[in-house]
Amino acid sequence: MRTIIHKADSRGYADHGWLKSYHTFSFAGYNNPQRMHFGALRVLNDDFVAGGNGFGRHPHNNMEIISIPLEGTLAHSDSMGNEGTIQPNEIQVMSAGTGVAHSEFNGSEVDPVKFLQIWLFPNKENVTPRYDQIKIDPVDRKNKLQQIISPNADDEGTWIHQDAWFHLADLDAGNTIEYVLKGEGTGVYIFLLEGQIDVAGEVLNRRDAIGITDVSSITLTAKENASILIMEVPMV
Template sequence: MKTILHKANTRGHANHGWLNSYHTFSFAGYYNPERMHFGALRVLNDDTVAGGMGFGKHPHDNMEIVSIPLSGDLEHNDTTGRHEIIKQGDVQIMSAGSGIAHSEKNANHSKEVKFLQIWILPKEKNIAPRYEQKSFPIATRKNILQTVLAPDNAEAVWINQNAWFTLGNFEVAQNTSYTLHNPQSGVYVFVIKGNITVNGVALEERDGLGITESDVLNITADTDTEFLLMEVPMQLN
């Protein structure tokens, strides 16, 4: 087993007033040559957007862009005509493909919205742009792992990549295990709340851990916890 640990306080940070963003990997004004990506996982941003504020319309292409709200509501508009509200418990994916422009803003003026924005390099380039959103209520994954994104699971949102995202909400002292779909892949663990131990490595809130050369992850909840597992290809096309 090989690991790479990214403690929460070592992430890149940009506070624009309306946007407070932490970057696990190089992004915008944050550049770290040792943190360019973890396999196909290119961006992991932990964003807080002030009430009524947001990102104006901007273009993307050939990227799988995943948004996971942690609190509050996120309003999405794009050039395919989609206008959606994404809430806590929802998972949204936008396959930018051959090209799309979108905007994201806080749907509320009275409270912040917190969300994870994650970019995955695609399996196939220049596909038709695609959007999908599904709800995964937190209560349905108490002390179990729930797949929320996959290329081969109709209950999850679909991704143009051999990647699987799994969310877990566990009570203290609960144990679970995760078996990789492809043993050649890697898993990046991100702790949303609380503390966990993964294959003997202790992680705290907002820590990230990349694991390769391991078929199974053994996970113990050291406190009540919420976490995200991102299984991605390590070899890029």
């Protein structure tokens, strides 16, 4: 087993007033050669957007983009003709492929929106751009794993152009779960949304993360009530 620890306070940080963003990996003005990516996981931004603000329309290509709202409402519009809002317990994915432009704004003029934006390198380039948005039930992750993303359209959750699997779990204090890796040559990046957990001999607190490779399964124990995002991605 090999591990790498990324403590919450080691992340890059940008404060633009209306936008406060923590960057796990190098992004925009944060450039850390030691923090470029974890395998196919290229971007993990923890964003706060004030009411009435957002990101104007901008382009992407050849990237799998995942948005996970944590609080508030995120308003989305793109060049594929999709327009609407995304809220907690919904997952949005966009395969940029040959090229897509989109905007993301706070859906409220008053209340902030908090969300994760995650980018993965795709396993094939120049695909036809694609958009999907699904609802998930929080009951389905209570003291168990809830799959939200996979490579397979027929599996639980939504899918992307990458051999990656994402799971959420909400664990009560004292509960333990085991995650068994699904792919070959993959690693697991665990991002603790809330609470405290014990994993791979390390204690993680809110917004801490750990990358783990060279294992076939991982055991996570909640030391206090915890919300966890588990991302299994190719390491090559």
